[in-house]
Amino acid sequence: MLVHLQGSWSPALGRLCMKQLAFLHVPILEYTFAVVALLGLAAVGAVTYFGKWKYLWREWLTTVDHKRIGIMYIIIGLVMLLRGFADAVMIRLQQDMAIGPHSPGYMGAVHGYLTPFHIGQIFSAHGMIMIVFAATPLLVGLMNIIVPIQIGARDMAYPYLNALGLWLTGGGAALVMLSLFIGNFAHGGWYGFLPYFELPYSPGVGVDYWMWAFQLSAIGTSLGSINLIATIVKMRAPGMTWMRLPIFTWASLSTNLIALTSFPVLMVALALVGMDRYLGTHFYTAGMGGNLMLYNDLFWIWGHPEVYFLILPAFGIMSEIIPTFSEKTLFGYATMVIASFAIGGVSWGVWLHHFFTMAAAPSVNSFYSITTMLVGIPTGVKIFNWIFTMYRGRVRFELPMMWALLALSLLIVGGMTGMMNAFASNDYMWHNGIFVVAHFHMMVLVIASSIFGAVEYWFPKLFGFKLEQKWGKWFFWFMVLGTGFVFVPMFILGLAGMTRRLDYIPYTAWGPYLHLEMVGIGLYGAALLFFLAHLYVSLRDRESRRVGADAWGTGRSVEWMTHSPVPSYNFALIPHINARDEWAWRKDNGLTELHPGDYEPIHMPKNTGVPLVLGAFFFTLAFGLTWRIWWLTALSTAAIVIMIIVRSFDTDTDMTIPPNEVERTEKRRSDRASDFIATGVPPYAGGPVGTATAYQRLPEPAGGTGASSGGRL
Amino acid sequence: MKNSWKKVRHGATLLAVGALGLFLSGCSARGIYLMHPEGAISKTSFHYFLLDVGIMLLIIVPTTLLAIWATMRYRKGGHGAYQPQWSHSTAIEIVVWGIPLITVGVLSYLSVKAIYAVNPYNPEVIAKAEKKAGSTPLEVDVIATDWRWLFVYPQQHIATTNQLVVPRGIPVRFRLTSTSVVNDFIIPQLVGMIDVMPGMRTKQALIADHRGNYLGFSADYSGAGLSWMHFNTHVVGKRKFQAWVSSIQKTPQSLSYKGFNRFARPYIPVGQKTQPIFGHVKPGLFDFVVREVMRGKTWNTPMNMTENMVAYLKKQSKLQKEGYY
Amino acid sequence: MSAHSTAVDPKSASLWARHYPGHDVIGTRTFGFWLYMLTDAMVYAALFASLVVLSHASNMVGGPAPSEFINPRVAYEETIALFASVLTYGLAMVSLKKGSRRGVTGWILLSALLGLVYLGLSVADNVNLFQHGITPQTNGFLSAFFAIIIYHAVHIVVGVAWMLVMLLQIAKEGFSQNVVYRLINLRLFWHFQAVIWVFVFVFVYLQGVVL
Ligand code: HEM
């Protein structure tokens, strides 16, 4: 062995032993494990009971359809969002209990109920999950679904790689979840500290879990970005010039350029941690010629672009929602595009602001202070442009719009506090403090709000019915209230000089604010319940809220020109693009016919189970590496290489949908649309009749009103 | 539609009033340390903080008002005239780029000025004060271990743990290093953060204006003991400081290099009542630590200290009772 | 100003693209591979940046200075082998244009062989260093040094393996669309390794002689 390991190791099981099965002897985990196991059993049972295994395998697990892959990304994201929220509740509860030297301790902790080692794992998992396994999959999922439809494509450039990216992300998420029960997770924070993450200070497997899970998701996201860029550049419908590209697609392009160039740097940063921990090299060690600052540089060279990788699609979503619900063209389209790329470009030159306090010369800090503030310019421009989009519009306050407006207000707060951080002399006072935490949570909530808005906005496109509004509004308002209660006190604590990642708060003067934050957490909890009610009621009453192609009546871009739910091939005939807001332009000119007829055969990729199996092997590879089970590592590597090679010999990867089948599917959609016209439920109450006109011209239904699940989406 | 609009307004007002109330009560309350600077550096920082926030509010408040006005006036059924095709105005675009550009320009200028005033590698504020006072600065060597602060006074050959005593009105110059991982040294009311890194030395400086007790802590995450890695900064008069130094010098404990190796082993000072003090410190301890770490010395965290922390803390508290630490 | 002002006359506008041939598969795949190469270039950039950061005297504690152990002659021989391999692969692409199966197969075989020669030289050199106690574990500088060299060597292994797979696929499928775009991508990959090698040669070997 090249490195000295504390604890036992055996060839068969590596570092794994009974003692490491944490769910057997840590009380909190016993319950968690029981709940998770029950839920898992229930899910398996339900699938078996309803006989859906085959359906699940054929239609979802082996799919290469970009929409379904996107939906699975979003499901992973939502599950992990829930996990991340549970972590947040635990952190807040500990900080609510462990205040002052006289606060009691429970379950073996000196104060509160979590030992420092335990809370360390929780906040690390919280941060990493929220950024890497919640926000990223949610946004990647949305881009996956919407971008091809918005550019009038049937598919993506690399459907098979796309599925692989999904399963790599899934493997990483599974690894993080597994660390809950087997072994433990990193305990130093989501971005890692060197040399704290070296073996002498983090002797367990936690850091290894963190590193490999991160690495899997990084590979997955890079693959995804290649796919999205190639799709946008090469697969736009005829007539879609660059200046007619929908704004969300622009945002996706800029954000994936960031991902493409920055994720490799993260992979290096993590790989070098791995070499230090596995091979005993000295990249980041304090002694022996290592350089711990190198890690900070490499990590944040990825880390800062990464936060813009997350926010740019959110900006794109806002730029789609606000015009639709202002019933007006986006103000300053070209400026918006320029601003996106300016943000992406500048985001490369600011990373040092994450360690202004690392004893750099004043000239260096000045440089990075200025570059960081430069980001504020395009961001500010975007804010103004959204305001001027509403100006002279007709603003409707439906749920997507409400979320977009919430995102806009949070962006103002987050942007201002970001600028305060960028002012380096301020940052000297509160770097590594709660103020920074409050700043980036504002920003992350901008992203979350946009995502919720996007889900509301595009849900009907994918599933053919709208989500209900009543519980959705409860959900919205409790999120607003929760945010107020959690983050206003947090900003105050930031100005109090409270630092991050505390297990125990020594000063009772801070108590009241921490208690207020706990109230906010309660409100968030209530919001979660409303969210579930929102989903449940929506699903239950879906028949009464069926919609046509243009679900909101005022859609503007190409995705509203195909059926809801979107057929697997997206467009029976590829649209020819004539204007920037093509659908709005067609509506203005009365060209809303969506059934041109005369269908042609359609080429589509065939489903394949290879990406899923590859993802599984990557998971076992990462697991083997984490626990240093070398035979498993070797076996998984061999399996991966062999599978990739064997798959490259497979020539039977495509299929053709014959025109009569296309016609059948198209008819089925129209049947469903005429269904609700017959029941007299208007597609959209109070909006322009774009949807209705699209369907009123239809011929009478020819076939039955089959709503078979197979043809959906 | 009307109804939900009312809700929007209602919620917003509620939130705004609540937030404002909280902020006002917050800033005047106890424990909001950054808003009550007591030293030359922190006061300068605070001055620029106010300027920074003020200038930004000049832009942000009108922008927010504009946003609210636009959403209200141009809501469906509102009074605004509807012009669905209007999407470009060169004049507006110029203003829209111009305002942030100018603001950022002004802020950049101020930021650079502020950095040069307080950055520990060029603290103009301290340099000016030193010139004016003509007094030689006090030197303190700070060594962060897992998880305690050792303050060595090299001129006085004494050392204290988790307790810093400095004279009022005299510049204090710190050299900082760490035995194990990165820490971050801060005393919110006196001076901002500087990283404390193993195998390297960093600098910091402060002048305290008033007598009193000020909290200091480690900010960068350094492991399990972080939450207990705080220290008290006691600012006293010059004469009292001399008296304190001689009282410490009378303590029999001394700190040798070997003794330091023992002292630096991982220890979470939970429930610690008294902090070790050393009446004599072997000269050159600070450089010794830097050198040793550069050569690859580490004070490893034992695995059962992390994975079995409950048991570990129990054992440690027993040892504490026996006076082991 | 209207957002539609640039738009087409709605009366004569074409709305649906009938008989649309779809996107150009080979072009898209090649473009995607360029993007992939860009990510790999970023990996190298990060590694070289690390090497620069770790090239100070303080990073070389406990080990020899680069000039004491770096052997530019071996690097020179490696360069010849690799560049010859790239050249022969280029000739394979010329044969591909002509549609000559025998030509393509033969040149690729030769390229793979030259790649193996390169690997042999590289392994021998590194084993020699290890035997003299010059290892990645010695100090920070050597960690970075070996990381770059080994990462590059891994690429060569992948390239050679890819060539062998392509030989099989050519035998099985001839010049199908898949085979052709893969051959084009492999050329890109292989040339890229030569370009990176120039950087390795300059920054690792030549600079090593100077330092
Ligand atoms: C106007 C634009 C922004 C500016 C000027 C800005 C500035 C900063 C600065 C200077 C820091 C470092 C604070 C410190 O660690 O001491 C920071 C931290 C951070 N920012 Fe921003 N920021 C901006 C936008 C964003 C956006 C859009 C996001 C998106 C999520 C974001 C997420 C973060 C995160 C996650 C951190 C802290 C990471 C950590 O330490 O864990 N920021 N920001």
Ligand SMILES: [Cu+2]
């Ligand atoms: Cu940043």
